[in-house]
Amino acid sequence: MGKAMGYGETYGALLDGIAEQADSIAMRYFRAEELRTERKGDGTAVTQADRAVEEMARAKVAAGGLALDVLGEEMGGGDWHAASQSGRARMIIDPIDGTEEFSRGIPTFGTLLGIELNGEIVAGIASAPGLGSRWWAYRGEGAYRNGKRIHVSQVGKLSEAMIFTTGTGPSKNREIIERIRRLPDASRNSRAFGGYWQHMLVAEGAIDAALDWTSKPWDLAPLGIIVEEAGGRSTNLRGERTIYSGQLVSTNGKIHDEVLKILE
DSSP: OOOOOOHHHHHHHHHHHHHHHHHHHHHHHTTOTTOOEEEOTTSOEEEHHHHHHHHHHHHHHHHHOSOEEEEETTTBOSOSSSOOOSSSEEEEEEEEETHHHHHTTOSOOEEEEEEEETTEEEEEEEEEGGGTEEEEEETTSOEEETTEEOOOOOOOOGGGOEEEEOOOOTTSOHHHHHHHHHHHHHSSEEEEOOSHHHHHHHHTTSSSEEEEOSOOHHHHTTHHHHHHHTTOEEEOTTSOOOSSSSOEEEEOSTTHHHHHHHTO
């Protein structure tokens, strides 16, 4: 009997191909005169690059021969409030995470791809061409940045940690803002920089904890698996491993319980 295929062998070629082309599309529009930014109904930004990347990704899935559903930020594709119940694997895509930054010429945007199977994320890529970086992980196969294995930090106390958090703007009420601010107040160093990049910094050991508070599943799909495969933890505020509750707390694992307690 032959050896069962790992998740990297199963999904790697498809995800790598999408990421490569997504990088090309994004950089074609980044800081370009032809870039056009619109506002969606929820007030968030969208550009022609967002739409072009998701359309390309869906076409590659359709042509790739794998039994995959697709859920995307721009074109939908099923219930985004819970894991798929179809019995098929599902690719979850944010074509340009950080569209606001992308539209302003800030290079911390990225394409996020996750494969969900039986309620579990088994593969993830975050590709950031503006930063010259790509992070990926397949369940049980480790986490990598640009082909080099990455690991979380060994900091053991929040008081000695550097942490990043989401911002505390007008979309959050006073109680939420107060809870978020407890985390930087308890750490040695902090910055407010939400989005995927802060979680990748946790995975590669550059910082020790990251917090997002109001996110959709496509904002989070690949982040937890990359952090976990690098030796860390990613959960919601209740300690649950899910991309469907809005929040994501990523840490090096050593300070995770301390971070969750201070956010109660």
